Structure formats: C-alpha cells, structure tokens
Amino acid sequence: MSFKIAIIGAGSVGFTKKLFTDILCVPEFKDIEFALTDLSEHNLQMIKAILDKIVESNKLPTKVTATTDRREAISGARYIISCVRVGGLEAYADDIHIPLKYGIDQCVGDTICAGGILYGQRNIPVILDFCKDIRELAEPGAKFLNYANPMAMNTWAAIEYGKVDTVGLCHGVQHGAEQIAEVLGAKSLSELDYICSGINHQTWFVDLKLNGRKIGKDELVAAFEAHSVFSQQEKLRIDVLKRFGVYSTESNGHLSEYLPWYRKRPEEITKWIDMSDWIHGETGGYLRHSTETRNWFETEFPQFLASAEKPIDPAKRSNEHASHILEALETGRVYRGHFNVKNNGVITNLPSDAIIESPGFVDRFGINMVSGVTIPEACAATCMASINVQRMSVHAAVTGDIDLLKLAVLHDPLVGAVSTPEEVWQMVDEMVVAQARWLPQYAHAVPAAKERLANSKVKTKEWAGAARRNVRSIEELRAEKAALKQAV
Structure with a gap:
C-alpha cells in the first residue's frame, strides 16, 4: 500500500x-x-x-x-x-496562572474550565x-x-x-480499563470486556465483565480501596464511583477540575488529590510536567536518537487508536475502540449536536458507532454541564463574540463554583489581552478589554494554588531518574 x-x-x-x-x-x-x-x-x-x-x-x-x-x-x-x-507553553502558562488570581485552581486546564x-x-x-x-x-x-x-x-x-x-x-478509556483490570486481578487486559460512553474526559464504564462475569459497583469499589497505590492516587475517582455507581475514565487530577465539588475550596483540595505525580491533582501539574519534559528532551536528544536504532517490535505497539484505525480502514481488519464523533443519536440522553466518546467498530466502510446507548442520569447531567460550555465556547471561537465567551466561562462548573460574574468578566478580559497574538478573532475586542482592565475595581490575589510543586531542573530530573534506576 x-x-x-x-x-x-x-x-x-x-x-x-x-x-x-x-x-x-x-x-x-x-x-x-x-x-x-x-x-x-x-x-x-x-x-x-x-x-x-x-x-x-x-x-x-x-x-x-x-x-x-x-x-x-x-x-x-x-x-x-x-x-x-x-x-x-507560553500561552498555556496564562491558562493556569491568570485563573489562579481569581481563585480557580486547575490541575491540567486544557479541556474545559477557564484554561x-x-x-x-x-x-x-x-x-x-x-x-x-x-x-x-x-x-x-x-x-x-x-x-x-x-x-x-x-x-x-x-x-x-x-x-x-x-x-x-484520546487514550483515557484505555488507561482506565488498565486500572480496572489490575485491581480485579486480571492476568491480561483481554479478560476485561467493557463499554464506555459519555464525552471526552467524562466517559463512564457503564458495563464491565471479567471473563464473562458482570462486575458491579460494590465489587469495584472494594477492589480499588484494597489496592495499595490506586486507593491513594485515585481518591476522588473512587468517591465519584461510590456516588455515581460507575467509574470515570479520567485521571484523578483531570476529573477534579471538571466537577464543581472537589476543587472549589483550597482547604478541601488536598483531601482529594495525591502529589506522587502531576496527574493525580497537583496545581498546574501538567504545565510543570510539560515544561520539564521539553527541557529534558532538549538536553537528552543524543540518547533519544540512539534509542531510535532499535528494531520496531509489533508486540510493543501501543493502544493509541490511530494506527489501528488506519489498519482497519485500509485492510478491512476490524478494530473496536472508543471514538469522539458527533452524537446524532448514538447516546440517547445527550444532545444530537454534542461530540460524544463512545464505542465503535472500524472496517473498510469507515467508523461505525454503536447506537442506542443510554448512560446513567447522573453521568448525563454531568456531561450536559460540560456540553453546554463546549457549545458556547465553539460558537464564540468561530464568531469572535467576547460576550458569549464570557458566558461560556461563567457556566463552567468549577469557575461558577469559585468566581463571581464580575470576576469572570475581568478574568476573560485579562486572558484575551494576554493571549491576543493567538486570538485574531478577538482583535476588535482587545482595546475595550484593556480599557476595562485599567478601570477595574475587582480585586485579585497572588496565589500559587493549593498544591504546587516547582519545575525541576535537568540536574534534579537526572538525579531522580538515576535513583529510580538504582532502586529497581
């Protein structure tokens, strides 16, 4: 081919x-x-x-x-x-740092929320x-x-x-399935059969079977709470599992910023997160990780180049969807995965125009979604809150309507739980002005935003967040890597 x-x-x-x-x-x-x-x-x-x-x-x-x-x-x-x-990373830093001035503490800030x-x-x-x-x-x-x-x-x-x-x-579904297989004691992921449905980063394991046996909420809760690592790293996800009855695909840190209940009070944040790695809820964790990764790659490029001499091993092919989709489309070998597409009735209790993440099969005829899925009411309600924000955000981005943009941010679950309308209006002005070079559709709105900022009486605070770690130097990263290697 x-x-x-x-x-x-x-x-x-x-x-x-x-x-x-x-x-x-x-x-x-x-x-x-x-x-x-x-x-x-x-x-x-x-x-x-x-x-x-x-x-x-x-x-x-x-x-x-x-x-x-x-x-x-x-x-x-x-x-x-x-x-x-x-x-x-320059604009991404604004996505994290400016909302912190208004009390909004994000772990990742790249899906919804202000960032x-x-x-x-x-x-x-x-x-x-x-x-x-x-x-x-x-x-x-x-x-x-x-x-x-x-x-x-x-x-x-x-x-x-x-x-x-x-x-x-996205790979959130695969990573969540790997966790579930581990806590249930599966010998391999192939023993676990699962259906996930919802929206990206708020996808829910609505059906689970291990070797053909259905796994219920109580068994899954007990398995996660008994796990020595996940019981500490995924405290928030386990709490959501207990209350909603289904496990979320998304990491502890990501999930914490999509819901209005876990990150709105600084003193509460540390109860639900784990600082062993950025993905479990650290303030600005992914920004720190991305900065360190970029610096590390620049320094260690010769080692990356040397590793490229190794032969390609099909047994180590990752579970990222792209290669499997291309293989199915080109060869006809069927691939089952979870894909982000326009709903059009696939999930019965979410809007038809929303982008959903749900099971589908790929072959020569394209991506064929499994239709008629109904997700639990609480999951649908949580997804709907984000879908409404996404819809307004997309339309604002296309039209350059700064008022609609502000309304989208105001309706974000975490933002709305933390900030007043006056604070949201000023925060969006500040972010649009700071990022003006990447926002051509808002060029007409920047002068007025600057004027409002100059005359604003809304107070902000200098705050690093509830659970912040400093960016590590290359020397620190190298020392940590050597220590881990020695420990193994």
Whole structure:
C-alpha cells in the first residue's frame, strides 16, 4: 500500500515517534509517506532525525519529509493527524496562572474550565485553517484525526464548521480499563470486556465483565480501596464511583477540575488529590510536567536518537487508536475502540449536536458507532454541564463574540463554583489581552478589554494554588531518574 499521512504539530516529538512506530507495525504500511509539519524548524529537524534513524535501522522504504509549509505537507494526504498546542507553553502558562488570581485552581486546564476554554479559542481558528487546507489539497475523502485538546471543542469545530470527515482520539478509556483490570486481578487486559460512553474526559464504564462475569459497583469499589497505590492516587475517582455507581475514565487530577465539588475550596483540595505525580491533582501539574519534559528532551536528544536504532517490535505497539484505525480502514481488519464523533443519536440522553466518546467498530466502510446507548442520569447531567460550555465556547471561537465567551466561562462548573460574574468578566478580559497574538478573532475586542482592565475595581490575589510543586531542573530530573534506576 502507498499513501500519505500528514502529521501537524509533529514537533511534539515523543508522541510523533509513538504514532510513527505504531503505524509501521502494520506490515502493509511499509511503503507509505509521512509528511511532518510544525511551526518549529528546530523541533522538526529533531523528530525527522529520529524517524530517519528508525527507517534506516529497520531497512524500510518508508519516506519521511519535514516542512514548515503546512499546505505542502497536507497536499495529497489521505490521513491528517493533528497534535498541536497553539501558543505553546507560553500561552498555556496564562491558562493556569491568570485563573489562579481569581481563585480557580486547575490541575491540567486544557479541556474545559477557564484554561481549556481559552485553549479552545486559540485552537479553533487554526483547526478551521487545517480543514480549509484539507478540503483544498488533501486526497478526496481524506480523514482528519484530531489528538489535540480541547478534544470535544476542536472536533466539534472541525465537523460543524470545517466540513471535514473528523474523528477525535484520546487514550483515557484505555488507561482506565488498565486500572480496572489490575485491581480485579486480571492476568491480561483481554479478560476485561467493557463499554464506555459519555464525552471526552467524562466517559463512564457503564458495563464491565471479567471473563464473562458482570462486575458491579460494590465489587469495584472494594477492589480499588484494597489496592495499595490506586486507593491513594485515585481518591476522588473512587468517591465519584461510590456516588455515581460507575467509574470515570479520567485521571484523578483531570476529573477534579471538571466537577464543581472537589476543587472549589483550597482547604478541601488536598483531601482529594495525591502529589506522587502531576496527574493525580497537583496545581498546574501538567504545565510543570510539560515544561520539564521539553527541557529534558532538549538536553537528552543524543540518547533519544540512539534509542531510535532499535528494531520496531509489533508486540510493543501501543493502544493509541490511530494506527489501528488506519489498519482497519485500509485492510478491512476490524478494530473496536472508543471514538469522539458527533452524537446524532448514538447516546440517547445527550444532545444530537454534542461530540460524544463512545464505542465503535472500524472496517473498510469507515467508523461505525454503536447506537442506542443510554448512560446513567447522573453521568448525563454531568456531561450536559460540560456540553453546554463546549457549545458556547465553539460558537464564540468561530464568531469572535467576547460576550458569549464570557458566558461560556461563567457556566463552567468549577469557575461558577469559585468566581463571581464580575470576576469572570475581568478574568476573560485579562486572558484575551494576554493571549491576543493567538486570538485574531478577538482583535476588535482587545482595546475595550484593556480599557476595562485599567478601570477595574475587582480585586485579585497572588496565589500559587493549593498544591504546587516547582519545575525541576535537568540536574534534579537526572538525579531522580538515576535513583529510580538504582532502586529497581
């Protein structure tokens, strides 16, 4: 087989390498072309060097090109994969730090909440540019695979306004299933049969079977509480499981910022999170992790390049959806997964226009969703709160309506639990002004926002958050890695 895959945001080096090696685990794909594109020429050259080394070491005919010209990369592509972060870590820091001034403590801030909504405002105009290029330049019928957050908003915009065949992909379901299999004592993940449904990062394990035996709430709660690690790291998820009756796919830290009950009081936050790793609820945890990872890669690049000499091992193919979807579409080998698509009645008790995450099967005929799923009422209510925010956020991003943007932020569950309307209005003004270079649709609103900020009487505070860790230096990271290696 010979076709072209364009990867936008390929400078996300580790993730691009994973997608690349996964796809080349499919024997029929050895003759394909990967077209890498990114704004950073530096990052592009690093990832191209790594992928070229993989191709050379495995004696493959695979073609790898790299260009900062996105349209050149997309031209003739059958599949376009996006893993972009518009504004990079600089804008992301604003997503975390500015809301803290108004008492909003986020762990990740890239899906909803104040940070996720502004992230969507930056991403959506760019996503629509991608869609325009795909319509004009890609192979007819090309498929757009979006890995970038905010997942639901990006996918919503690409489908509704970009008019491109789009699917959103995330790995939260797989990671949650791995946890459940472990606490239940499964010998392998294949023993666990599960159905997850909801919206991205608020997807729920609505049906669980271990070797054909149905697993109920009480058994699952007992299994998690008996686990020496997860009982400490996933306290909030276990509490939600007890109250809702089903386990959430999303990490303790992510889930904590999507619900209005666990992060609204600083003194309560530490009761529900765990500081052993960023993903369990640390203030600005993913920002810290992303900063450290970038610094680490820059310093350790020779080691990453050397590791690329290892042969590709199909047994180590990851559970990221992309390679399996492409394999199913191209070969007809059926793949079952959980995908982000427009609802259109798939989940009976969520709106038809929402982007849902639910089970589907892929073969030569495309992605075929399992329809007629009804999720528990409490899960639907929680999803609806986010869907309403997502809908307003997408429409604000497309129209540049700053008043609608403020209303979207005001209706976010955590923001609404912490901040007053006056604080939200000022916070959005401050974020739009700080990020103006990435928000062209709000250029007309920036002068008035600046004037309001100059005359505002709303008080803010300098606050690092309830559970903050400092960014570690390369030397500290190296020492910790050496200590862990020695301990093993």
